[in-house]
Amino acid sequence: MHIAITPHNASQSSKSGKSTTGSRLSSVRMFCTPIAIAVLAFSASTAMARNFRSADVHAKDFPTNMAMKYMGDELSKETSGKDNIKVFSDSALGSEKDTVEQVKIGALDMVRVNSSAFHGIVPESVIPALPFLFRDIEHFRKTIYGPQGDKILAAFEKAGFVGLAFYESGARSIYAHKPIRNLSDTKGLKIRVQPSDLMVGLVSAMGGSATPMPYAEVYTGLKTGLLDAAENNYPSYEEAKHYESAAVYSETFHVMTPEVVVFSKKIWDTLSKEEQAALRKSARASVPYYVTLWEAKEKEAKAAVVKGGAKIIPASEIDRKGFVEAEKPLWDKFANTPELKSLVQEIVNTK
Numbered sequence: 435m436h437i438a439i440t441p442h443n444a445s446q447s448s449k450s451g452k453s454t455t456g457s458r459l460s461s462v463r464m465f466c467t468p469i470a471i472a473v474l475a476f477s478a479s480t481a482m483a484r485n486f487r488s489a490d491v492h493a494k495d496f497p498t499n500m501a502m503k504y505m506g507d508e509l510s511k512e513t514s515g516k517d518n519i520k521v522f523s524d525s526a527l528g529s530e531k532d533t534v535e536q537v538k539i540g541a542l543d544m545v546r547v548n549s550s551a552f553h554g555i556v557p558e559s560v561i562p563a564l565p566f567l568f569r570d571i572e573h574f575r576k577t578i579y580g581p582q583g584d585k586i587l588a589a590f591e592k593a594g595f596v597g598l599a600f601y602e603s604g605a606r607s608i609y610a611h612k613p614i615r616n617l618s619d620t621k622g623l624k625i626r627v628q629p630s631d632l633m634v635g636l637v638s639a640m641g642g643s644a645t646p647m648p649y650a651e652v653y654t655g656l657k658t659g660l661l662d663a664a665e666n667n668y669p670s671y672e673e674a675k676h677y678e679s680a681a682v683y684s685e686t687f688h689v690m691t692p693e694v695v696v697f698s699k700k701i702w703d704t705l706s707k708e709e710q711a712a713l714r715k716s717a718r719a720s721v722p723y724y725v726t727l728w729e730a731k732e733k734e735a736k737a738a739v740v741k742g743g744a745k746i747i748p749a750s751e752i753d754r755k756g757f758v759e760a761e762k763p764l765w766d767k768f769a770n771t772p773e774l775k776s777l778v779q780e781i782v783n784t785k
């Protein structure tokens with residue numbers, strides 16, 4: 435029987451310098467009856483307060499981080515003040531790739547990243563990032579906050595992660611020093627992408643030269659001319675001040691890759707059933723809270739970049755048909771098993 439009483443961030447030292455966790459373990463060995471085990475496991479799981487550490491590349495007041503704070507408050511209520519969440523914002527713990535690796539090995543409890551950070555790890559995570567998959571935000575919400583999203587979240591488990599929630603991230607568009615209206619405008623441009631094979635493929639299909647790099651480095655990349663362009667939603671375009679050097683935002687709306695909140699499976703397995711249920715419940719509760727903040731943020735950010743001098747090329751001026759045709763082969767390339775294809779079909783068929 436496995437008794438989970440050693441969460442790495444909740445160890446308490448006794449005066450002798452020996453950890454209480456350690457002395458509990460020796461008691462378990464001495465009184466290894468089912469009742470003793472149950473009592474000890476219970477007292478261990480009720481006694482240890484935990485402040486789960488989570489990472490994010492965005493600033494403290496960005497909707498993702500406000501939602502994590504909300505999730506922490508809910509978690510605290512659910513566990514009578516025992517558990518909470520501490521957010522490390524602004525890439526303080528590294529890039530999205532770095533923090534996902536920390537979560538995988540259990541060095542970090544949880545993370546909120548864009549799901550593109552999982553493209554190489556969880557094949558199902560690629561699906562909601564397929565270019566031009568969603569007809570609109572309603573289509574996205576019906577599926578990704580619905581049964582298809584649940585299936586994709588469940589798939590994180592095989593890779594050592596517990597998928598807790600998706601958050602929408604609007605649509606990503608290309609910004610450069612010039613307008614992007616059709617494929618001839620993207621040809622030859624050096625365009626920063628998130629480190630993901632799908633995103634590299636997406637830009638290559640537009641005739642661009644894809645340059646994967648972490649979010650925190652894009653500002654300098656654009657400023658120094660290492661990059662001609664990048665792609666993101668309005669809130670990130672504004673937050674990271676990319677509009678200072680790539681002042682034309684063309685509404686290509688090419689992907690709607692969601693944000694995802696994941697927990698380390700390694701640490702999850704040390705939690706009580708009650709804590710696991712409380713985490714799942716508080717993550718679910720954070721979604722409508724997030725959506726309200728996100729909707730307001732998208733509008734605010736768009737107004738702020740225009741105020742800051744950015745020019746917007748509206749979706750009505752973009753050759754969407756041309757981009758859709760160029761990107762369509764990526765669906766078969768990345769949804770390359772019968773299971774993945776049927777999940778894509780389910781999403782497409784959802785009205």
Ligand code: GTR
Nearest residue numbers: 547548628648649666667670
């Ligand atoms: C943002 C997303 C971040 C990060 C960033 C990027 O939209 O919220 O998590 O992935 O894009 O482009 O690196």
